[in-house]
Amino acid sequence: MRKLIAAINMTLDGFCDHTSMIPDDELLQHYNELLSNADTLLYGRITYQLMESYWPVIVKNPTGNQPTDHFAVLIDNIPKIVYSHTLENVDWKNTILKREVIKEEVLELKQQTGKNILAGSRSLIVTLMQLDLIDEFQLCVHPIILGNGLPLFENIKDRINLNLIKTKTFGCGSVIHYYKPVKN
Amino acid sequence: MKYFKKSEQEVIYMRKIIVLSFITLDGVMQAPGEPEEDPSGGFEYGGWVAPYFDEASGQVMEKQMKPADLLLGRKTFEIFASYWPEHADFWPGINDVTKYVLSGTLTTSDWKNSVFLSSLADIEKLKNSTGSDIQVHGSGELAQLLLKHDLVDELWLKIFPLTLGKGKKLFNYGSIPAAFTLTESTVTPSGVIFANYKRAGKVETGTVGS
Numbered sequence: 001m002r003k004l005i006a007a008i009n010m011t012l013d014g015f016c017d018h019t020s021m022i023p024d025d026e027l028l029q030h031y032n033e034l035l036s037n038a039d040t041l042l043y044g045r046i047t048y049q050l051m052e053s054y055w056p057v058i059v060k061n062p063t064g065n066q067p068t069d070h071f072a073v074l075i076d077n078i079p080k081i082v083y084s085h086t087l088e089n090v091d092w093k094n095t096i097l098k099r100e101v102i103k104e105e106v107l108e109l110k111q112q113t114g115k116n117i118l119a120g121s122r123s124l125i126v127t128l129m130q131l132d133l134i135d136e137f138q139l140c141v142h143p144i145i146l147g148n149g150l151p152l153f154e155n156i157k158d159r160i161n162l163n164l165i166k167t168k169t170f171g172c173g174s175v176i177h178y179y180k181p182v183k184n
Numbered sequence: 185m186k187y188f189k190k191s192e193q194e195v196i197y198m199r200k201i202i203v204l205s206f207i208t209l210d211g212v213m214q215a216p217g218e219p220e221e222d223p224s225g226g227f228e229y230g231g232w233v234a235p236y237f238d239e240a241s242g243q244v245m246e247k248q249m250k251p252a253d254l255l256l257g258r259k260t261f262e263i264f265a266s267y268w269p270e271h272a273d274f275w276p277g278i279n280d281v282t283k284y285v286l287s288g289t290l291t292t293s294d295w296k297n298s299v300f301l302s303s304l305a306d307i308e309k310l311k312n313s314t315g316s317d318i319q320v321h322g323s324g325e326l327a328q329l330l331l332k333h334d335l336v337d338e339l340w341l342k343i344f345p346l347t348l349g350k351g352k353k354l355f356n357y358g359s360i361p362a363a364f365t366l367t368e369s370t371v372t373p374s375g376v377i378f379a380n381y382k383r384a385g386k387v388e389t390g391t392v393g394s
Contacts, residue, residue: 163314167195180314 001110004117006125007034007138008152009174015149016122018050021142024172028067034138035074039114042128044121045084051075052092083124103131122152129160129181136180137162143173186337199310200317200337201255203327204248205354206233208344213324214351216344221263227351233376236344240372248340251277252316255307257323258287264321265295284310284318286326304333311335324352332358338382339364345375361387 009021023031035041043051058072080095090097098105106128109117119125119134128134139152162179169175186200206216215221215230223230256264261283268278283298286307291300301307307330310318320327320336330336364381371377 163316164197165314166197169193169195182315 002112002114002116003135004106004110004119004128004133005034005038005136005138006119006128006134007031007140008120008122008125009140009142010152011142011144011146011149013145013147014151014153015146016152017146017149018047020146020149021140021144021174024170025065025067026170027140027172027174028071030168030170030176032067032070032074034118035071035078038116038118039079040109040117041075041078041080042117042119042121042124043080043082044124045082045087047121047124048080048082048084048090048092048095052090052095056092101127101131103133106131106133122150123154125152126154126156129156132181134181136165136178138176138178140174140176198312199315201307201311201320201330201335202252202317202338202340203320203330203336204340204342205322205327206342206344207354208232208346208348208351210347210349211353211355212348212351213322213327213354222259222352225351229348229351232346232348233342233344236372236374236376238372238374240370241342241374241376241378244370244372244378249275251281252319253282253284255284255286255310255318255320255323255326257326258285258290260322260326261285261287261290261293261298265293265298269295281316286329304329304335307335324354327354328356328358331355331362332360334360334362334383336383338367338380340380341378343377343379363387 008016009018009023010016011021055072055075058069059076062069062072076092077094080092081098082090082095083098083101085099087097101124110133119128125134161182163182164177165180166178167175168178187195187197190196205213207213214225214227215223216233217231218234219230221230264283268275272279279296281297283295284301284307285293285298286301288302292298293300301310320330327336363384363386365384366379367382368380369378
């Protein structure tokens with residue numbers, strides 16, 4: 001069975017905001033590797049719309065910065081699933097739209113052969129967590145205290161224990177914590 | 185938690201193996217708790233820790249017995265399995281943690297969450313898996329096997345002020361030369377020394393005073 005990895009950027013005080021944590025080249029290279037080892041990307045509507053408004057443009061008009069342009073191509077090509085109750089249709093290539101997360105459907109996806117599955121949206125990660133579908137967390141903690149925003153771990157009812165399996169430190173001061181949930 | 189640096193950037197975390205033992209000044213670890221615990225070899229002094237137990241010991245013990253997965257030898261496992269399932273009030277969580285048992289003969293048990301290992305390679309695999317640190321209690325032969333193969337990350341010793349002259353020992357000639365660092369220690373009013381050591385590389389030698 002392949003892994004479902006929740007990979008997301010967060011501030012030191014636990015908030016997620018894709019616009020306040022702009023990755024540098026070293027982090028982009030890391031994410032390029034992560035995307036290369038995955039073949040499905042799960043998004044909620046908000047992150048999807050943010051990414052969809054930005055990266056296809058870069059594919060057409062490269063910036064000249066290699067890691068950025070490579071990321072644009074990877075995210076453009078990777079098959080994406082967007083969960084939304086309100087979106088009418090999706091225009092970004094290799095994207096399908098689903099109304100809601102169904103546990104059995106995600107389990108079936110995990111049982112197919114292939115590379116890793118990535119989940120990169122805040123509320124989607126919490127939904128997947130509550131359905132016990134996440135195999136690994138890769139939380140990239142940036143050295144920023146934001147003070148306010150949307151907390152990653154919102155509406156968590158029961159305590160969840162994690163085992164730290166690895167850390168990866170970046171020159172910009174961000175640290176990725178790799179955790180596995182303790183299975184009961 | 186134990187870790188090693190894979191590169192300047194990446195650190196990998198592993199489970200620690202911690203050996204906990206009651207020992208006498210001459211290193212005997214047999215049957216500390218009570219006379220019937222392990223009278224093998226004609227051992228007459230079972231229960232040698234009892235006179236030294238006081239409130240201070242109880243407090244340190246309580247701290248050390250927080251729920252953690254256990255790795256046990258077959259004999260200690262059988263002693264534990266006949267006692268703890270009915271006495272979990274005195275060791276909260278003991279029924280819920282995973283009991284890993286190294287045994288060439290035993291493969292099943294009625295005690296829930298018991299897992300049987302058959303080789304040193306299984307223990308190495310366990311150490312590289314994810315989970316809590318792993319505690320070894322009693323299990324003299326297993327502890328010696330782990331010491332011999334440098335698989336012990338920490339030793340939590342409870343040293344009692346007496347000698348026995350006979351009985352099973354924690355250290356025999358199978359230990360490898362290894363240095364340890366004292367990380368925590370407590371001396372109780374009855375003279376018991378609780379000393380926690382962690383592995384600290386090779387043994388270094390020199391001449392005192394030079």
